Amino acid sequence: MGRVFKYGDDVNTDVLFPGKYTYTVSDPKEMAQHALEDLDPEFSTKVKPGDIIVAGSNFGCGSSREQAVLALKYAGVAAVIAKSFARIYFRNCINSGLPALTLPEAARALNDGDEAEVDLASGVVRTNKGNFAFAPFPEEVQAILKAGGLIEYLRNRLSE
Amino acid sequence: MGKTFSEKVFSNKAGREVSAGEIVTLEPDCILSHDNTAAILKKLPEIGATKLKYPERTVVVLDHVTPAADSTHAANHKAIRQFVADQGIKSFYDIGRGVCHQVMVEEHYAYPGRLILGSDSHTTTAGAVGAFAAGIGRTETAGVWVTGELWLKCPETLRIKLNGSLRDCAAAKDVALTIIGSIGADGALYRAVEFACDAEKPFSIADRMVLCNMAAEMGAKNGYFPPDGIVADYLGESAARFAHMHSDADAQYAEELSFNLADVEPVIAAPHTVDNVHPARELAGNRIDQALIGTCTNGRIEDLRSAAAVLAGRSVAERVRLLVFPASAKVYRQALEEGLVRTLLDAGAVWMNPGCGPCLGAHEGVLAQGEACISTANRNFRGRMGHPDSEIYLASPATVAASAVAGEIASPEEYF
Structure with missing residues (x-):
């Protein structure tokens, strides 16, 4: 299971990945180092592959920049669970192959340092605080997540 | 049951009846990008594509870091100029033309009933003249370039009625901030926001652009003003032409709010x-x-x-x-x-x-x-x-x- 990093409401794209880097930093490793740097400067040194971010409402509000998703993905984050997501951020998660789960009960129950893992196939989040079920994604969304992201999905589609 | 504006645009584009909550794949009339075109075009080889499906539906405006602040930005701008030439994108506006959302309205890409997608969160601004305009991410913008289409969820609608008229010291920005202060930064999450003002005291196009722009800060998918005589005059058309795009009188709104403009202060x-x-x-x-x-x-x-x-x-x-x-x-x-x-x-x-x-x-x-x-x-x-x-x-x-x-x-x- 991964470690839970817990944050509050309205975690915006500027703290997820500062705007000043959006046109200059594109290396995955370097992007991962800037993940959440204006909110939790130690995040990038503490996070391990498979860890999970749990947050309040309106996660990812702000700009449409995909680096705000990719920085987390490259840092090893396996999924984001929130009470709700800003819509472009939600789309960017799906299109980048990072599962984004709207699960208010889990978001309330889980705390920093808890343990959790997401099972997309069976639609359940397993945690040390119990299991949380979620409704399966629509077909189009599942196809993109299954492919690992929109790029991979389109590449498969174009090569068919 | 009647349809909201969003449901009408989605139904029209899908070629079948679409209701709020449904996910459908649609072809936008227009796809906007700005300086981030440099990042988006790098996705084409990743996808395995070389050509845009509809260069004529693609609008590119350089506005974010213009003129180039350093050699990295300059290289991005250079790559974009080469790209639009190679792809035959005629709707290209180089540095100095203006902010992309302003250009969309001034150049009439924003038009009643059109479906506009843009790789910028404030693409919503185009709803001021009655378009359905929403911001999307970079990768999916590349997807639209290549396939001409994208999955979209038809949003439910929050209707915000603006009654009366503003005091002289208050402006549309004060209205937008007052609404956001009241409903919160996620007050319209995933929803379409349809603004309605008194027919006798209509908002100017500039004011509508402020509100539709700030709809993004309410978490909305899009902001929209029903295209009336003011929009028709602006576009040199008759208002009757756009009447069928208004939400039906018996449309189902998720929520309705109203604000008294006389109470709005700076x-x-x-x-x-x-x-x-x-x-x-x-x-x-x-x-x-x-x-x-x-x-x-x-x-x-x-x-x-x-x-x-x-x-x-x-x-x-x-x-x-x-x-x-x-x-x-x-x-x-x-x-x-x-x-x-x-x-x-x-x-x-x-x-x-x-x-x-x-x-x-x-x-x-x-x-x-x-x-x-x-x-x-x-x-x-x-x-x-x-x-x-x-x-x-x-x-x-x-x-x-x-x-x-x-x-x-x-x-x-x-x-x-």
Whole structure:
């Protein structure tokens, strides 16, 4: 299971990945180092592959920049669970192959340092605080997540 | 049961009846990108594609870091110019034309009933003239380039009724901030926001653009004003032509709110969230180092007139910098013809080029540690305009101008 990093409401794209880097930093490793740097400067040194971010409402509000998703993905984050997501951020998660789960009960129950893992196939989040079920994604969304992201999905589609 | 505007656009595009909540794959009429075109075009080889499906539906505007602030940005701009030439994209606007959302309206890409997608969160601005316009991400923009289509969820609709008329000292920005202060930064999450004003006291297109722009800060998918006579006149069409695109009288709204415009006073969104809204008079006296008028939210001629009304015959306080960014070359030219350039220059303002300026913290007036700026932009997130320990206050052009004169945050009420 991964470690839970817990944050509050309205975690915006500027703290997820500062705007000043959006046109200059594109290396995955370097992007991962800037993940959440204006909110939790130690995040990038503490996070391990498979860890999970749990947050309040309106996660990812702000700009449409995909680096705000990719920085987390490259840092090893396996999924984001929130009470709700800003819509472009939600789309960017799906299109980048990072599962984004709207699960208010889990978001309330889980705390920093808890343990959790997401099972997309069976639609359940397993945690040390119990299991949380979620409704399966629509077909189009599942196809993109299954492919690992929109790029991979389109590449498969174009090569068919 | 009747349909909302969103359901009509989605049904029209899908070729079947679509209701709120359904996910459908649609072809947008227009796909917008800006300086981030440089990043998006790098996705094409990753996808395994070389050509755009509909170059004629693709609009590219350079506005974010223009002119190029350093060699990295310059290389991006160079790659974009080559790309639009190679792909045969005729709707390309190089540096200096204006902020992309302003250009979309001025060049009539924004049009009633059209489905517009853009790789920028404030694409919603085009809803001011009755388009369904939503921001999307970069990768999916590349997807639209290649396939011409995208999965979209038909949103449910929040209807916001604006009753009566505004006091002279209050502006559309104050209305937008008042709404956001009331419903929160996620108050319209995933929803379409349909604005309705009194037919006898309609909002100008500029005011509608402010509200649709700020709909993004309510979490909305899009903002929309039903296209009426004002939009028809602007486009040189008859209003009757657009009537069928209005939401039906018996359409199903998820929620309806109403605001009394006479009660709206000059307000400010204090650091560091857009829904941290307070009356301007309550924040009066707070220190500022910089004032900014412009951006896609408030860089139009109406905004410059409003600022000039406050600044005429007065001076910007000695320790404050006032930066002015007209939203487009067209706005700039009109400001010149109306004498506003002179008025603001005489007051001590620094005129900058049309574009986004320092709104996203990349150039042209970023903030040092400990500095504060009052701005007409749409976001005041921590660190957005420069150093993480700087502060941004959001307000109307009149409030920003009044604060620039006072050298500290001030309400514009005394000027009206």
